[in-house]
Amino acid sequence: MKLLLLFLTMNVSQDSLPVLLDSPAVHSPRKAAVLSACVPGLGQIYNKKYWKLPLVYAGLGTCAGFFIYNVSEYNDARKAYQNKLDGDPSNDNNMPEKYRPVDPESIRQYRNGVRQYVDYSVLAFLLCWGLNVVDAAVDAHLKSFDLSDNLSMHINPFIQPAHGSSGVQLLFDFGRKKNQTSIRIH
Numbered sequence: 001m002k003l004l005l006l007f008l009t010m011n012v013s014q015d016s017l018p019v020l021l022d023s024p025a026v027h028s029p030r031k032a033a034v035l036s037a038c039v040p041g042l043g044q045i046y047n048k049k050y051w052k053l054p055l056v057y058a059g060l061g062t063c064a065g066f067f068i069y070n071v072s073e074y075n076d077a078r079k080a081y082q083n084k085l086d087g088d089p090s091n092d093n094n095m096p097e098k099y100r101p102v103d104p105e106s107i108r109q110y111r112n113g114v115r116q117y118v119d120y121s122v123l124a125f126l127l128c129w130g131l132n133v134v135d136a137a138v139d140a141h142l143k144s145f146d147l148s149d150n151l152s153m154h155i156n157p158f159i160q161p162a163h164g165s166s167g168v169q170l171l172f173d174f175g176r177k178k179n180q181t182s183i184r185i186h
């Protein structure tokens with residue numbers, strides 16, 4: 001309680017206010033990942049990649065649709081299997097038409113197969129959600145990647161008399177002198 005009162009009674013000086021307001025916003029990959037983990041697509045919105053939202057929701061929606069369909073099929077097959085095993089032919093009217101002429105063992109195998117599909121659809125949903133988080137984090141990391149117009153490659157011959165070798169040097173320039181990368185081919 002004391003900490004809350006201390007926070008409420010703190011004064012922000014007029015000199016520090018412009019510094020707080022004018023500080024440049026840093027694009028955080030962690031924030032993008034957390035936002036996407038909490039609400040799918042929110043990391044893409046944070047990264048200003050709005051075109052990815054339909055892809056995220058199409059993937060998650062497709063997985064959710066398969067899950068709903070498979071759960072419905074599983075429940076129907078489970079009830080049909082129970083009705084077939086009870087030995088009462090009057091219960092056959094309670095099951096869907098497609099299960100009536102089928103033997104109980106085939107219904108059980110179908111039920112078990114559909115149960116696997118339920119698990120697979122949950123796994124696919126979680127995988128899509130995870131890809132959504134990874135995409136948001138990677139995209140946020142690449143936000144600060146500055147690709148200059150000054151991209152070049154130079155081919156230079158070189159000779160090293162001390163080692164008795166010669167060859168070709170490929171020099172890649174990514175816009176800044178400290179980022180030059182060279183590859184030597186002997």
